Amino acid sequence: MSGHNISASNSRRNFLRSMGRLAIALPVLPGCLSTGEPEEIDLPEMVSTTFEELPGSLRRTPQVKAWLEVLEDGRVRIFSGKVELGQGIRNAIRQVAADELFTELDQIEVVLAETGLTPNEGYTAGSGSIQNSAMAVRHAAAAAREQLLDLAAEKLQVTREELRLQSAKIKVADSDRQLSFADILEGRQLEGEVPLDLKMKPKSAYQFVGHPIPRSDLRDIVQGKTKYIHDIDASDLVHARVLRPHNYQSELLRFDETAFKQESEGVLKTVRNGNFLGVITEREYQAERAVQLLAKHSEWSKPAIFPRQNELPEHIKSIASEPDVVHGKEAVLDRNAAEIKLAASFFKPYTMHAALGTACGLAQYDGTTLHVWSHSQGIYPMREGLALMLDMPVEKIHVISAPGSGAYGHTVADDAAADAAVLAMAYPGKMVRVRWSRTDENRWEPYGSAMITELEAGLDSDGKISFWRTDVWTDSHSTRPNKDAGTLLTARYLDTPKPMQGRGYLGGGHRNGDPYYQIPGMQVAAHYFDGPLRVSSLRSLGSFANIFAIESFMDDLAERSGQDALEFRLRHLEDQRAIDVIRQVREMVGTVSPQAGEGIGFAFCRYKNHAAYCAMAARVKVDPATEAIELQKIWAAIDVGEVINPDSLKSQTEGGILQAIGWTLQEEVRFSESEITSDDWSTYRVPRLQDAPEIGVTIIDRPEEAAMGGGEAAVPPVAAAICNAIYRAGGKRIYRLPVRS
Known part of the structure; x- marks a missing residue:
């Protein structure tokens, strides 16, 4: 079989044996995964396509073996760096892979987000998992299928035109001769990169894509059987809590450790590192009681750092930078030519992710490698932040995604993992579990930014918009963990604090600030501010506030010109x-x-x-x-x-x-x-x-x-x-x- 890209495959299995303390599996439910036996399809009907570029995450990781491997029983394991948040990405990837590989759904296993095992796909964010990860899997699966067909034709000594694909087997037409994917590879794996010239299964022949395939995990979720990160257990598990101060600038003035020890029970270790104060105990209730005693025997400063609530809009404007024209710098806004002019100002306050289950993180330091379990939406970027926070080589940190409470955006999941990491390094050998309280989560999570959107527009004599100006006052809309250690809250409170170095992603604030309508003179200006409350990504970023303003304003403009609200919009769309x-x-x-x-x-x-x-x-x-x-x-x-x-x-x-x-x-x-x-x-x-x-x-x-x-x-x-x-x-x-x- 010379000339084909295959290699011995034991790295992933060995990695799981040596590194994985815990496997979280979602069971396959009979009757939930298949829509019937896939049809055989003549291979000449495959669609030959030349792509200008590889889709999404495949551009960064184009190797076939990074996305899939054939198991010993002939099933296929798919790897994705995305996280399951309840959006069903695991199911979607399974559907895409099964269709392109001509398998049953239960012959596809999907592994999500583990450093060193799955591709680095950054964050699960921005509604990008389908086009970036699922489409990468589709192309990788198609490339794998083509390699398997070539290898099978050589092994069976037939032409490719004589072969048929069905249920993870390659058959010779009008014959009983067949090989499973495992038979073809004989314990080895496919190699090579996914090419731009690729044969794709015609969409008309899809068995699973486009169909309402039930998620395999739904029954267990409904019956309360699903194992979330909070349910992880181990014989060497210990419990921990961290005492949070009053606000972002509070400092630990005094901690009476002697008095604390006299009242506490089951405490294994108290960890003070600068303004970070945590406790590790044998049992969970002891951790709850211990953090209350930490509060009793400590004193924190409580500076006044927030504006008055009712003065927030004015405060935002007072601290904002000069406007940055982000769209239409050369646009001509002819206000004098407008028959009707209108202006309005809209405000959105700070809002929470408000995950119903509080954050949880686990970590264990074995003397060489720090293992972390987290429901972060970006395990690779978080690993980089942890490495900088702890001054460790990034390759010595192993992060495993585990399901947590659903929340869309950057929550305190990363911060809980960072807490666990600091405590695990101080108490090696044990699996340290940190769970946040509701009060701590609500007070310390990175909120969606408060925003002001001010609009000005004019209508011509024909009742069409002749000019438009958007001014947006916004903070950052992403301070997710990355190569800046200060993006992790914990890093800011250690003895050697690591404050956040940048402002994060400011562009999210003016997202959708330029209306999707045909307007001859349009301009958008962003007024950035570094606000009083911690902020980061929250579902849709600035689009929610901006579309609230724009679409309310469109109704106002339609009414002022005597037009139907929908017809007015349609007149401005192509x-x-x-x-x-x-x-x-x-x-x-x-x-x-x-x-x-x-x-x-x-x-x-x-x-x-x-x-x-x-x-x-x-x-x-x-x-x-x-x-x-x-x-x-x-x-x-x-x-x-x-x-x-x-x-x-x-x-x-x-x-x-x-x-x-x-x-x-x-x-x-x-x-x-x-x-x-x-x-x-x-x-x-x-x-x-x-x-x-x-x-x-x-x-x-x-x-x-x-x-x-x-x-x-x-x-x-x-x-x-x-x-x-x-x-x-x-x-x-x-x-x-x-x-x-």
Whole structure:
């Protein structure tokens, strides 16, 4: 078999044997993974394609063996550097791989996010997992299939045209002769890089992609059997807690360790490292009790570092930089030529990820390597931050992704892992488990930035927009862990503190600040500020605030010019896919006629102006006496191009809508001059079951188009759709969120 790229394969198995203290497996459920026996397909029907570049993560890691390996039993193990957050990426990858390899779904195993084992795919963020990871797997699987066919033809001494693929076997047509993938490789693995010239399975022949394949883990989740990071157990497990101060600038003035030891029980070690104060105990309850005693026997400074809550918008403007024109620097804004001019200012407060389960991290130092278990959304970047924080070589840190509470964005999962890492280095040999309290999580998580979006526009004599100006006041929208140790909260409080060196990703603040409409003179300016509260990535970044402002403003402009709200939008669109989602929502609403005190509002967004399309309508009822708002129904139409799994896409759309409903109607981080006061579910109210409206989702499937992620696309239009409906129901325009503040 000379001339083919194959190699001995024991590295991954040996790595798992030597490094893995714990394996987290999602079982295969009979009857949940297959839609039937895959059809045999004549190989000449494969589609020969030349790609300009490899998709997504494959550009950084083009080797076939980085993405898959054939197991001894003939099944295929797929490797992805993405994290399962409840978005169903494991299932989507399984569908894509099974189709391209002509296997059953239960012949595909998917391993996610482990350093040294899976590709480095950075963060699971920005609705990028489908186009970056799933499409990388599709190409790698196609390349593997082609190599396997060549090897099988040589081994069976037949031409490729005589071969057929079915259920992870390659057969000779009209014959009983066949080889499994394992038989072909004989214990070795495929090598080489994925080429740009590739034969792909025709989409018309897909057995799994495009079908609502149930997730294999759903039954266990519903029955409470799923093992999350909080459930990890081991014979050498110990428990730990870290005492958090009052605010970001608090300092530990005094700690009476003698008095603490006299009252505590089961304490194995107390760790003080600068302003970091933690405790390790034998049992979990002892850790809970010990951290209370730490607070009792310590004294912290409590400086006043926050502005007055009601003065936050003014404070933001006072600390912002000079405007940076980020779009349309050469645009001509002819204000004098406009027949109608309009201006408005919109405000969004700080909002939380508000994960229902608090953060957890585990770490164990074996004297050579630090092993870390985390529900971080970026295990490789976090590893870099940990290495810098601990002054360790990055190759001496091994990070394993473990499922945690669902939250979209940069949460304190990384910080919990950093806490565990510091404590594990101080107490080697044991697996140290750190769990955060609800109070600590609410006070210390990196929030979604407060934002101000101010708009100015004019209409010409024909009722079309003649100029547009957006001004956005925004903090950073990503300070995720990376090569800057200070992105990990823990690093900032050690004896040798490592403050954050940069501002993170500022561009997320003006995301979607330039409307996706045809406007001749358009300009967007960003006013960046370094705000009083810790911030980072939260689902959709600045798009939520900007689309809330833009789509509310579009309704105002339509009304001022006497035009129908949807027709006004359609007059300013040329992209047929954008037009189609808006028309689809109008069709979904149909002949629904609002009653007295009710209103229907609309909104549209193309996420990032180059990703998925979503149009939305909301129906609300406003009590004229109390101004109480009842959200009755949401309609949404979404277009992500090729749909991998319509059920997952629908679930993601519904979940995004529900999260954004909370930001629109209820959620706001509250604070005094010295500390965050939104520290529980009473002071930071998220939607309850009774707050959820009926939601209808229509998917526009375009299998001929590139696949895009849908996890964030439905978030931005929600606030504008609801607030436009409120205006139509009661005549009150909403400029400040949340509505029920």
